[in-house]
Amino acid sequence: xxxxxxxxxARLRAQLGxxxxxxxxxxxxxxxxxxxxxxxxxxxxxVLADTTAAVAATVKECAALGVPFVxxxxxxxxxxxALPHADGVLIVMSRMRRILELDIEGQRAVVEPxxxxxxxxxxxxxxxxxxxxxxxSQQVCSIGGNVAENSGGAHCLKYGFTTNHxxxxxxxxxxxxxxxxxxxxxxxxxxxxxxxxxxxxGTLGVVTGVTVRLTRAPEDVRTLLAAFDSTDSAGTAVSAIxxxxxxxxxxxxxxxxAIEAAEAAVHCGYPPGAGAVLIVEIDGPRSDVQHVFDQVTxxxxxxxxxxxxxxxxxxxxxxxxxxxxxxxxxxxxISPDYIVQDGVVPRTSLPRVLRSIAELSERSGVRxxxxxxxxxxxxxxLVLFDERREGEAERAEEVSGAILDLCIQHGGSIxxxxxxxxxxAQYMPRMFTDEDLDTMQLLRCAFDPxxxxxxxKVFPTPRLCGERPRKxxxxxxDGVAEVF
Numbered sequence: 001x002x003x004x005x006x007x008x009x010a011r012l013r014a015q016l017g018x019x020x021x022x023x024x025x026x027x028x029x030x031x032x033x034x035x036x037x038x039x040x041x042x043x044x045x046x047v048l049a050d051t052t053a054a055v056a057a058t059v060k061e062c063a064a065l066g067v068p069f070v071x072x073x074x075x076x077x078x079x080x081x082a083l084p085h086a087d088g089v090l091i092v093m094s095r096m097r098r099i100l101e102l103d104i105e106g107q108r109a110v111v112e113p114x115x116x117x118x119x120x121x122x123x124x125x126x127x128x129x130x131x132x133x134x135x136x137s138q139q140v141c142s143i144g145g146n147v148a149e150n151s152g153g154a155h156c157l158k159y160g161f162t163t164n165h166x167x168x169x170x171x172x173x174x175x176x177x178x179x180x181x182x183x184x185x186x187x188x189x190x191x192x193x194x195x196x197x198x199x200x201x202g203t204l205g206v207v208t209g210v211t212v213r214l215t216r217a218p219e220d221v222r223t224l225l226a227a228f229d230s231t232d233s234a235g236t237a238v239s240a241i242x243x244x245x246x247x248x249x250x251x252x253x254x255x256x257x258a259i260e261a262a263e264a265a266v267h268c269g270y271p272p273g274a275g276a277v278l279i280v281e282i283d284g285p286r287s288d289v290q291h292v293f294d295q296v297t298x299x300x301x302x303x304x305x306x307x308x309x310x311x312x313x314x315x316x317x318x319x320x321x322x323x324x325x326x327x328x329x330x331x332x333x334i335s336p337d338y339i340v341q342d343g344v345v346p347r348t349s350l351p352r353v354l355r356s357i358a359e360l361s362e363r364s365g366v367r368x369x370x371x372x373x374x375x376x377x378x379x380x381x382l383v384l385f386d387e388r389r390e391g392e393a394e395r396a397e398e399v400s401g402a403i404l405d406l407c408i409q410h411g412g413s414i415x416x417x418x419x420x421x422x423x424x425a426q427y428m429p430r431m432f433t434d435e436d437l438d439t440m441q442l443l444r445c446a447f448d449p450x451x452x453x454x455x456x457k458v459f460p461t462p463r464l465c466g467e468r469p470r471k472x473x474x475x476x477x478d479g480v481a482e483v484f
Contacts, residue, residue: 001087004065005044008089012047015057022046031090034075034082035137038337038393039422043070043084050095052170052178052208058091059206060176068452071206073114073142077149078340079421081201081457088455091206093144099123100209107214108167108184113144113207120212129214132159135417136325147207149419150199154250154324155281157375159215161417163198170209171197174448184211196443201419202454204447218283221249222293223317226278226305227271231255231370234276235351237303238374241280241296242347248296251375252279252324255354258331258369258382259323265330268323271307278305278374279324327371328382335367335384337393339400342418343407345377356406357381366392366399378416379407401427420458428460438463 013021022028023045032040044067049055055071062069068088075082084090096112099120103109104127109120117138121130134153135141141151147169152161159165168182182194197204228234234253241251254262256275262268270277278300282293300308311317323330331338345353354370361368369382381403385396404414404427414420414427428437437459445465447453455462 001044001067004067005087008061008065008067009045011061012045012058015061016047016049016054020048020050020054022048028090031072031075031084031092034072034077034080035340036078036080036083036421036423038339038387039080039083041084041086043090044087045089046092047089048092048095052096052172055091055093055206055208056172056176056178058089059172059174062089062452063175063450066450066452068455069206070454071144071148071202073145073148074116074137074140076137076141077145077419077421078342079149079415079419079423081149081419081421081454082145083422083457085455093206093208094142096144096208102127102214103184104129104214106184107216108211109214110168110209110211111143112209113142113147115143117141117143117146124214125217128217130217131165131212132215133162133165136328143210143212144207147198147210148200148202149417152373152378152417154252154279154321154373156373156378156417157251158247158249158283163195165213165215166194166198166210167213168209168211169194169197169207171204172206172208174205174450174453178208182211199419201421201457203444203458205453218249218285218289220286220289221281221283221317222289223279223281223311223320224293224297224300225270225309225311225320226280226300227274227307228276228278228303228305230275231354232351233304234278235354235374237278237300237305238350239347240299240303242375244295244299246282246292246296248280248375249283250279250281251373253277253370253372253374254324254327255370257334257367258327258371261330261334261369261382262323262327264333266322266326268319268326270323271309274307279320324371327369328380331369331382331384335386337385337387337396339383339385339396340418341379341381341383341400341403342415343379343381343404343412344416345379345407345410345412347375347377349410349412350374350377353379353406353410357403360399360402360406364395364399366395368399368403373416376416377412379403405430422457425456425458425460428458441465
C-alpha cells in the first residue's frame with residue numbers, strides 16, 4: 001500500500017498543489033481522531049480540499065488505485081465516524097466554508113459542507129430566519145458533519161433532525177463523479193436518495209454541497225428552568241407536558257452530576273441541591289406562547305418542582321442554556337476522561353432506564369452523568385473514568401455498552417444523533433438480524449461497490465460487495481464463524 005500512497009501523493013500534488021497534500025507524519029497526527037479521542041488512527045495521507053473539484057479529483061485518484069478515503073469536517077463527531085484509515089486518505093473539508101446562496105424568499109440556503117452550523121443561522125437571522133438543527137456543538141460543528149450523522153440538537157423535539165431540513169445535495173460518488181440529488185423543491189420524484197445520504201456517515205460518497213430549509217424565527221420565545229429533587233420527578237413532569245398535548249421547542253434534562261460539572265465549568269447558577277433540572281422552551285405566536293407557558297409551569301409545579309426560574313430576556317435565556325450547551329465539555333472539570341454515549345428510549349421508559357443506569361453505576365464503581373433530550377428520549381450518558389488508572393478505561397467501556405443494551409431492551413436504539421461510526425459497530429448485531437445487516441449493506445454496495453468510502457464504519461463485519469447474502473449453515477471449513 002505504501003507504493004500506492006506515494007504514487008497518489010505525487011498525482012494529487014500535481015493537480016492540487018503541494019500545500020494541499022500532507023505527508024509529514026507529525027502533521028498527519030493532527031487528524032488522528034475526532035471528538036471520540038480514545039480511538040486514534042494516523043491517516044496515510046491528508047488532503048486539504050477547498051473546492052468540489054479538489055474533492056472529486058482526490059476521490060477519482062483513490063478509486064483508480066484502490067485506496068480507501070474518509071471525509072472529515074470539523075472533527076467534533078462522537079462516534080469515531082471520521083476516524084481515518086491507516087492505509088487511506090483523509091479528505092479534510094473544513095476549508096469549504098462558503099455560504100453560496102441565501103434564498104430568503106424561497107426559504108432555502110445553499111452551503112458548502114465546511115460551513116459551521118451557527119454561521120448559517122447568524123447569516124440568516126438579520127432577515128428573520130435561522131437553521132433549526134442545533135447540536136450542542138453548533139458553534140464549531142460543520143453542516144457536512146450534521147448531514148453525515150443526521151444531527152439533532154436541543155430543539156429537535158419540535159423541529160426535527162437534519163434530515164427534515166435538507167432538500168438537496170451535491171455528491172462526489174466513490175468513483176469521483178459529481179452528481180446533484182434533490183434541490184430546492186420540497187420533494188422530488190423517484191427514490192429518496194437525499195434521505196438515503198443523510199445519516200449514512202460518509203459511507204456512500206462525499207457530500208460537497210447542501211441545500212437546506214431556513215426556518216422563520218418565532219414571534220416569541222419563553223424559557224424556564226425547573227429544579228427537582230430527582231430525575232424521577234423531572235421525568236414525571238416531562239410525561240405530563242407531552243401527555244397534555246404540548247410540544248415544546250425543547251425539553252432538556254440534566255442530573256446532579258451533570259449540574260455539578262456545568263457549575264464548575266461555566267458557573268451557570270442552577271438551583272443548589274437539585275437532583276435534576278429541566279430546561280423547557282416554548283416558541284411560536286405570542287398569543288399562544290403565554291398560554292402554553294403557563295400550562296407548562298403549572299405541570300412542573302404539580303410534578304414537584306421546588307424552584308422555577310423564568311428567563312426575562314435573551315441574556316437570562318442564554319445563561320440558562322449555557323450550562324446545558326457546555327455539559328459535554330464541562331465534564332472534563334470533574335473527570336480527566338469520559339465517554340459520551342448516545343442512545344434512545346421511549347419517553348415512558350425514561351425513569352426505569354435512569355434508575356437502571358444509576359444501579360449499574362453503583363455496582364461498577366463508574367460514575368455516570370446524565371444529560372439528555374428528555375422530550376424524545378435521546379440519552380447522552382457521560383461515562384467518567386481516569387485512563388491512568390489500570391482497568392478504569394475497560395470498565396467504562398463495559399458500562400457504556402451496558403447502557404446501550406438497556407436502550408435496546410426497552411425498545412430503543414443504540415444511537416439517536418451521534419451515529420454508529422467505529423464506536424458502536426459491534427453493537428449493531430444486538431439490534432439487527434443478519435438479514436437486516438445484509439440488506440443495509442446492499443444499499444452501501446450499490447453506491448460504493450469497491451468499499452472505499454469510509455470503510456470499517458457502521459457494520460461490524462462488512463460483507464464484500466458481490467457476495468450473495470445468505471444464512472450460514474454450520475461452521476465453514478476455514479473456521480470463520482461469521483460471514484456476510
